[in-house]
Amino acid sequence: MLDLKFVRANPEIVAEGLKKRGAQVSLAEFLALDEKWRRQLAEVEQLKNRRNTVSEEIALMKTAGKDASAQIADMREVSQKIKEMDESLKELEAEIEQALLTLPNLPHASVPVGQDSVDNPVMRIWREPPKFGFDPRPHWEVAEALDILDFERGSKVTGARFTFYKGLGARLERALINFMLDLHTGQHGYTEIIPPFMVNRESMIGTGQLPKFEEDMFKVEKTDYYLIPTAEVPVTNMFRQEVLEAETLPIYLTAYSACFRAEAGAAGRDTRGLIRQHQFNKVELVKFATPETSYDELEKLTADAEKVLQLLELPYRVVVLCTGDLGFSAAKTYDLEVWLPSFNAYKEISSCSNFEDFQARRAGIRYRPAPKAKPQYVHTLNGSGVAIGRTVSAILENFQQEDGSVRIPEVLRSYMGGVEYIRA
């Protein structure tokens, strides 16, 4: 959420930022609404002041044994007026709140202006894509030949975009989760979290999934709960409506969770394989930082995610999302894209963002810069560290052998019970 005061004072800066994203927003209407609200607020507060003063007088008169019926009758009218005005004020507030909640974050100055993913500049490339002496197969074919993924039964038991992992396939998924958590906790200084996989509506608003993207979520019937689309939601909301002590920052948390996405609008895209599932596993990185350090922290967080791919020997590149491709809540985002031979392209496997105070303002996450100082909003960051299902895909495709077996990267073997190759 943008700062109302900032929007009020700098409408042209806000309008420009939103335009760079390609968002069509009329600020004039919004500002008029705000103006109206402030006018009414001043008016009703004056009435409340009068009510408070006179009520005190009534109390004094009563204890003195005097008749206060004239004042009481007077206040009855004032109170009625206040009630009416409070109601209309509440409606105005709700309108402003709604407008504010549906405005996306402003891009950081360093974010390149562009329309869509085609305009995302490539920052760096790690390892060239592999060359095969044979026709490499897509991961779903590799996996079915090895009997480690069962897409058909997933569809039967649940529906499209659900999958059974089996044998060494399941083992590989579990190995990756453990490897990544061990790396981030052991080498990168993160504290491990296992969060709830369902959250309430407040939390979804806190990180920016709601109110705009309801269709992308799975909602649990008869409750206020949503299945989490990423551990970012519960982990960031851990400190919702709290004031953190400055010396505790930065906070580094890493969490494994299953993630659930309705994938509305994705019909027909990536229908085969593990790339686009309704349920997938992910190890997430979340940081809470001061505004002064948050962009350094973003670089470090991205490096932490990259380390996973490097140790797994997977070729990848890093792009910076241009203004038009930036997510709703993010001020700046780096995407890590892993090479997938079956796509003959790089595919997103991690998205690392600095949200600045956008989420913190929604969720009320603050810190006290100094012992006596006013609380300030923290900056929140997160990134996949990394998506597990897509990593499995990348391993199956990049490390497949001509005989159909798949080489397990060195670093994973101890997690795989010493297995070096998955064979049929």
Added chain:
RNA sequence: GGAGAAGUAGCGAAGUGGUCGUAACGCGCCGCACUCGAAAUGCGGUUGUCCGCAAGGGCACGUGGGUUCGAAUCCCACCUUCUCCGCCA
């Protein structure tokens, strides 16, 4: 799921219709004094937020409603925690 109890500042806790919710009292924390220094002791300070150029106001006692001239206090609904029972991995 059933029965009971409770939610007030960083923590404990008082207040049960008006005369001070920047909230008694205690702990903690900050400053000062005393001291070579510390401890102990004494004195002072210690919520957040909104509107306003300011002066100055408004709001908040789990949350949301209601009653009243006036609600932490009375009424209703909900949330959370605790105790007991039931069920359960």
